[in-house]
Amino acid sequence: MPVQVTGEVVTVKRIGAYTAMTVTAPGIPELTRPGHFVGVQVGGPESSMLLRRAFALHDVQPRGVYGGTVQFVFAVHGKGTAWLAGRRPQDRLDLVGPLGRPFRLPAHPVNATLVGGGYGSAPLLPLARVLRERGCRVSFVLGAGSVDRLFGHLDAKRIADSIAVTTDDGSLGTRGRVSDVLPSVMARTDCDVVYACGPMAMLQAVAEQAAARGIASQVAVEESMACGIGVCMTCVLPVVGDDGLTRMVRSCVEGPVFPGDRVRWDDVGSVPPDTVGAVSAPGAHR
Amino acid sequence: MTVDLTTRLAGVEFPNPVFTASGCAAAGQELSAFFDVASLGGVVTKSIMMAPRSGRATPRMAETPSGMVNSIGLQGPGIEAFLERDLAWLAASGARAVVSIAGGSVDEYTQLAQKLRGRPGIAMVEVNISCPNVEDRGQVFACDPSAASNVVDAVRRNTSTGVPVFAKLSPDVTDITEIARACVDAGADGLSVINTLLGMVIDTTTMRPVLGGVTGGLSGPAIRPVAVRCVWQVHAALPDVPILGMGGIRSGLDALEFLLAGASAVSVGTSVFGDPSAPVRVLRELEQALADRGIDRLADVVGLAHRPPDTYVPEDPDPVGDELVPASTEETA
Numbered sequence: 020m021p022v023q024v025t026g027e028v029v030t031v032k033r034i035g036a037y038t039a040m041t042v043t044a045p046g047i048p049e050l051t052r053p054g055h056f057v058g059v060q061v062g063g064p065e066s067s068m069l070l071r072r073a074f075a076l077h078d079v080q081p082r083g084v085y086g087g088t089v090q091f092v093f094a095v096h097g098k099g100t101a102w103l104a105g106r107r108p109q110d111r112l113d114l115v116g117p118l119g120r121p122f123r124l125p126a127h128p129v130n131a132t133l134v135g136g137g138y139g140s141a142p143l144l145p146l147a148r149v150l151r152e153r154g155c156r157v158s159f160v161l162g163a164g165s166v167d168r169l170f171g172h173l174d175a176k177r178i179a180d181s182i183a184v185t186t187d188d189g190s191l192g193t194r195g196r197v198s199d200v201l202p203s204v205m206a207r208t209d210c211d212v213v214y215a216c217g218p219m220a221m222l223q224a225v226a227e228q229a230a231a232r233g234i235a236s237q238v239a240v241e242e243s244m245a246c247g248i249g250v251c252m253t254c255v256l257p258v259v260g261d262d263g264l265t266r267m268v269r270s271c272v273e274g275p276v277f278p279g280d281r282v283r284w285d286d287v288g289s290v291p292p293d294t295v296g297a298v299s300a301p302g303a304h305r
Numbered sequence: 306m307t308v309d310l311t312t313r314l315a316g317v318e319f320p321n322p323v324f325t326a327s328g329c330a331a332a333g334q335e336l337s338a339f340f341d342v343a344s345l346g347g348v349v350t351k352s353i354m355m356a357p358r359s360g361r362a363t364p365r366m367a368e369t370p371s372g373m374v375n376s377i378g379l380q381g382p383g384i385e386a387f388l389e390r391d392l393a394w395l396a397a398s399g400a401r402a403v404v405s406i407a408g409g410s411v412d413e414y415t416q417l418a419q420k421l422r423g424r425p426g427i428a429m430v431e432v433n434i435s436c437p438n439v440e441d442r443g444q445v446f447a448c449d450p451s452a453a454s455n456v457v458d459a460v461r462r463n464t465s466t467g468v469p470v471f472a473k474l475s476p477d478v479t480d481i482t483e484i485a486r487a488c489v490d491a492g493a494d495g496l497s498v499i500n501t502l503l504g505m506v507i508d509t510t511t512m513r514p515v516l517g518g519v520t521g522g523l524s525g526p527a528i529r530p531v532a533v534r535c536v537w538q539v540h541a542a543l544p545d546v547p548i549l550g551m552g553g554i555r556s557g558l559d560a561l562e563f564l565l566a567g568a569s570a571v572s573v574g575t576s577v578f579g580d581p582s583a584p585v586r587v588l589r590e591l592e593q594a595l596a597d598r599g600i601d602r603l604a605d606v607v608g609l610a611h612r613p614p615d616t617y618v619p620e621d622p623d624p625v626g627d628e629l630v631p632a633s634t635e636e637t638a
Binding site for chain 1: 328329330331335336338339351356357358359360361362363364365366368370371372373375377378380381383517525526575576577578579580581582
């Protein structure tokens with residue numbers, strides 16, 4: 020069950036192209052598992068921006084000097100994130116979390132490959148720690164447009180058994196995309212499971228490459244959300260259920276983590292005609 | 306000072322006047338993580354249709370200044386799953402359920418009312434008439450007095466006595482009182498005022514409409530003055546008809562504004578997306594605002610803004626010099 024708390028900003032760090040923000044959030048760290056996210060109110064109580072911004076949780080500390088804290092990482096995309104990046108220690112923030120369904124963990128020690136695009140690596144680092152504690156072998160594949168848009172590759176190096184880095188411009192690691200190196204990493208590490216977080220196009224490529232080798236994947240999707248708690252029906256995408264039927268499911272409460280082979284990647288953004296309850300008749304129902 | 310917050314809507318008593326709004330609270334269960342849904346006046350459920358419905362393509366939402374435009378397309382599980390799962394949960398939680406129904410034809414509304422008839426836990430039925438009529442070239446029921454009247458008549462005839470039927474009005478009409486009258490003449494026990502305003506956002510980078518559904522419903526504080534105006538006009542035209550007011554309510558004072566305009570209860574909608582505990586906060590703030598004004602009965606403020614200019618009011622909580630000034634003499638008038 021998520022909680023709504025007023026936290027206080029502890030630190031705001033610029034890391035390359037991103038901002039990492041640590042906020043006190045009593046009650047949230049204890050409930051958080053890797054893959055959970057928080058909804059953050061932006062602009063203050065009288066803000067003209069009504070909707071929460073959703074961020075995957077990176078680091079959580081149930082106790083410490085400041086009590087329980089959560090850390091999330093973001094890039095400035097618009098007015099809301101620009102406001103957030105301008106917060107300073109002791110500023111107050113309204114948080115709701117933990118939200119969503121986290122990554123499912125393997126019951127036995129397995130070989131796991133964790134694929135992150137840009138700051139999509141943020142939830143993968145705590146996941147890597149949990150997997151290592153469970154005796155899993157962890158390999159990272161991290162990619163970004165350029166080195167300043169990579170996040171957490173130094174931490175990943177310390178946690179993981181191996182790491183491969185790609186950048187579109189070749190400013191660090193292999194020039195290219197994560198999908199250029201992922202097949203060889205999966206083969207070399209005798210991979211059993213792939214976890215991924217990043218842009219939708221990357222997730223599709225990763226899910227398809229894993230499926231082609233008969234490897235299970237779990238991907239944390241990025242869909243635009245209004246509420247983050249399951250009431251607005253904004254963040255839906257077509258996902259195949261256990262019964263084989265496609266439904267428009269909410270990525271905030273049924274995701275953001277989905278089995279990669281259940282998402283109908285080519286149909287994201289549309290309602291496939293065979294979706295349960297698909298509307299063929301025209302008209303502006305609202 | 307204790308304030309009597311009870312309110313009556315067409316003969317049904319509610320412990321307080323703050324409700325959720327249709328489409329902004331699902332069927333209450335998700336919000337129960339943040340507050341006890343039975344502590345609200347009522348929970349207005351997302352409009353339900355006969356069949357399961359997938360809704361529209363994404364993107365379904367665009368944030369706008371003090372508001373948002375949405376084009377969800379009434380995604381829902383269909384009436385059978387709703388009764389079995391959602392209504393049963395609401396009834397068990399002790400909430401007063403206000404079931405919102407939506408249809409593409411008078412017949413669908415009739416069937417929905419029949420499905421709801423006699424079910425326990427239903428305090429009211431709200432008829433979402435802002436739907437296109439598939440039998441009339443997609444003409445929206447709420448924009449045509451006779452179509453609206455046909456739907457309301459069918460629902461009222463098929464709903465248990467003792468369960469009020471409220472028609473939810475669209476502000477996108479020339480004269481909202483004309484539709485209001487048509488609904489009341491057809492048997493509506495009350496009116497929900499207002500639904501979203503039709504809006505649209507264009508992405509200046511892709512140079513295309515943002516929403517998958519192209520147009521969508523504008524909601525949030527941006528529409529509040531429109532909603533207050535609509536409540537005012539409907540109450541002035543039909544002073545004896547109870548109104549459930551909604552449109553951009555974010556604080557207790559916002560709620561008070563609707564009550565003063567003539568609403569007997571209010572729904573908190575879009576604000577829930579940014580603040581899941583907004584309904585209980587609004588209720589708390591409203592109670593405080595009434596106490597601050599020396600008002601001990603909520604019912605006393607309903608429609609109070611319509612009083613003649615020289616009418617006495619209890620006390621001025623925040624005196625700024627002048628006694629009550631008739632609107633016509635204010636500097637901004």
